[in-house]
Amino acid sequence: MAIALVLVLVVVGSVLFHVLSPWWWTPIASNWGYIDSTLVATFWITGAVFSAVVLFMAYCVYRFRHKEGQKAAYEPESKKLESWLTLVTAVGVAAMLAPGLYVWGQFVTVPKDATEVEVVAQQWQWSFRLPGADGKLGTSNARLVNSDNPLGINPDDPNGQDDVVVEAADLHLPIDKPVKMLLRSIDVLHDFYVPEFRAKMDMVPGMVTYFWFTPTRTGTFEVLCAELCGTGHGFMRGIVMVDTAQDYTSWLQQQSTFAQLTGPAKVGALVDRAKAAAKIE
Numbered sequence: 196m197a198i199a200l201v202l203v204l205v206v207v208g209s210v211l212f213h214v215l216s217p218w219w220w221t222p223i224a225s226n227w228g229y230i231d232s233t234l235v236a237t238f239w240i241t242g243a244v245f246s247a248v249v250l251f252m253a254y255c256v257y258r259f260r261h262k263e264g265q266k267a268a269y270e271p272e273s274k275k276l277e278s279w280l281t282l283v284t285a286v287g288v289a290a291m292l293a294p295g296l297y298v299w300g301q302f303v304t305v306p307k308d309a310t311e312v313e314v315v316a317q318q319w320q321w322s323f324r325l326p327g328a329d330g331k332l333g334t335s336n337a338r339l340v341n342s343d344n345p346l347g348i349n350p351d352d353p354n355g356q357d358d359v360v361v362e363a364a365d366l367h368l369p370i371d372k373p374v375k376m377l378l379r380s381i382d383v384l385h386d387f388y389v390p391e392f393r394a395k396m397d398m399v400p401g402m403v404t405y406f407w408f409t410p411t412r413t414g415t416f417e418v419l420c421a422e423l424c425g426t427g428h429g430f431m432r433g434i435v436m437v438d439t440a441q442d443y444t445s446w447l448q449q450q451s452t453f454a455q456l457t458g459p460a461k462v463g464a465l466v467d468r469a470k471a472a473a474k475i476e
């Protein structure tokens with residue numbers, strides 16, 4: 196009897212905790228309200244199943260409690276019960292997975308007007324790269340990383356020269372403009388996560404993963420690493436600021452391009468020398 200009561204209290208307590216808990220999602224700042232809806236659907240389904248199973252257990256503990264002279268019947272197989280339970284479980288699992296797959300399909304289907312932003316993770320900091328005036332990111336390779344070229348941008352790729360490099364500093368994004376986030380890691384596994392955007396994805400060395408989103412309100416949001424990536428993992432934080440179009444433009448104007456960072460004088464000198472050498476021959 197006491198156990199049955201404890202089981203009922205576990206169900207009531209869990210439901211009350213869910214409803215009355217002060218901890219809930221941080222207010223959303225992107226178009227991915229769908230992700231919240233899928234989580235709510237999962238809460239409803241798992242909550243209903245959890246309550247039903249535990250309450251049924253409490254009922255059985257009480258109804259079939261020990262009584263002198265009463266014997267349990269042995270019934271190892273019940274086709275009817277098994278097929279019924281299989282069907283209900285299948286419907287429940289499908290109801291949890293189907294909305295997720297639908298939303299996932301949208302999460303990685305990038306709209307044509309999205310601009311690209313590259314996020315580069317390394318132990319333990321975030322850097323960013325924006326395509327310059329040409330709208331194209333230059334190619335990159337982790338083997339090219341050095342102190343002058345922290346993101347490993349290919350210096351021979353003309354598309355990369357005007358790329359805006361934001362090394363270990365804040366990223367700014369304009370409000371209401373869809374962005375495709377290209378995620379790259381130059382050392383170990385990391386995971387780019389901004390809770391307010393409801394978006395996160397693993398970053399795998401040697402691969403470029405991506406998703407897209409549209410920021411829907413201005414503000415300052417924290418970037419977290421959501422993949423255990425070494426001793427500094429907990430401190431691997433960054434800032435994304437969503438700006439009005441005007442603030443964004445003025446921020447962008449203050450940033451340096453790859454060509455500026457690698458020193459135009461040096462690059463120019465090399466080209467001149469190469470030209471001179473060609474003339475002599």
Ligand SMILES: [Cu+2]
Pocket residue numbers: 316319384385386420421422423424428431
């Ligand atoms: Cu990390």
